[in-house]
Amino acid sequence: MASDARVTQDSRWSNRSVAPALNRVQRLNDDGCDIVRRHWVQQSVAQSLGADRLAEVAAQRIAAVRGLAPPVIAVDLQAGWMSMPFVAGARLEPQWWQHESQVAAVLELLTVLRELPAAPLPVVHLADRAGRLHRELETIAPGLARRWDASLHGCFGEWQREPALALEALECFVHGDLSTDNLLGTPEGGLVLLDFEYAHRGHRLEELAGLVVSGAVPTDQWRGWLSAQDRPLFETLLRTRALRDGLWTDLAMTLTGNAAAARAH
Secondary structure, eight states, X not given: OOSSOOOSSGGGGTTOSSOOOOOEEEEEXXXXXXXXXXXXXXXXXXXXXXXXXXXXXXXXXHHHHTTSSOOOOEEETTTTEEEEEOOOOEEOOTTGGGOXXXXXXXXXXXXXHHHSOXXXXXXXXXXXXXXXXHHHHHHHOHHHHHTTHHHHHHHHHHHHHOHHHHHSOOOEEEOSSOSGGGEEEOTTSOEEEOOOTTOEEEOTTHHHHHHHXXXXXXXXXXXXXXXXXXXXXXXXXXXXXXXXXXXXHHHHHHHTTOHHHHHHO
C-alpha cells in the first residue's frame, strides 16, 4: 500500500490528463503499529459507480481469514473509513503472465478465491452491472453514454445467446476489481488482495476475465488456462468486462468533475 494518498483503479487513468479523486489511503502510526486508513469517496459517487462499503468490509474480512487480505482493524461507516495493518509488498509486474511462477501464483489465488464463502456478498450479474453504469451515465452525460449504445446492445445479445452465463449459479466470491494494482506480492512469496469495494457473488470465470482485460493478456496465453468448453463463454465475459470498465471510467471521470478528460477518452 502506498504511504500517501492515491486514487484506486489507477491503471485506468493511463493517457488521461487528470485522475479523478476517488478513495484515498493514508498511512498512520497508531500506538507503534503501522496502519493504513482507507477513506471512501462520498456515498453518492460510490453508489453511482456500484461500490458497496458493507460488501467491501465483509469481503476483506472473509479473505483475511485465509491470509489473502489485511485484517480489518476498525470501521467507521459514518465518517467513511476503514483501517488495516500496512502490508509491505510490491505489485505484480504488468506483464506477469510472461513469468511461469507468477502465473502459477495467480491461478492458485483464483482457485482459493472461488472456495471462499460468498453468502454475505450481494449477487451481481456482470452484464447487468454494465447496464446500470450505462443508465447512470445517461442521466448526467447522455452524449458519452450514446457512444456505448452499440457495444451494450451487442453485449446483451451475446449474453442471451450464452445460456450458461445467464443460468449458471452466481455463487463464487468475486473481488470485482482484480488487477495488478490491487495485488501485492509479499516478501514471503504470497499474494495479498486490496480494495474490495466491488466485491460480490458472481460467475466463476469473472475474476480471471478481469485480470486478462486489465493486463492485456494475449489470447494464446489465456487459452491455455481454460478448457475448450469454457473458451467461448470466457470470450463473452472478456468483452463484457472491457465494456464495464470503459463505462466505469467515463462515469467516474464525469462524476468527479473531470469532464474534459472524459470527453478526450
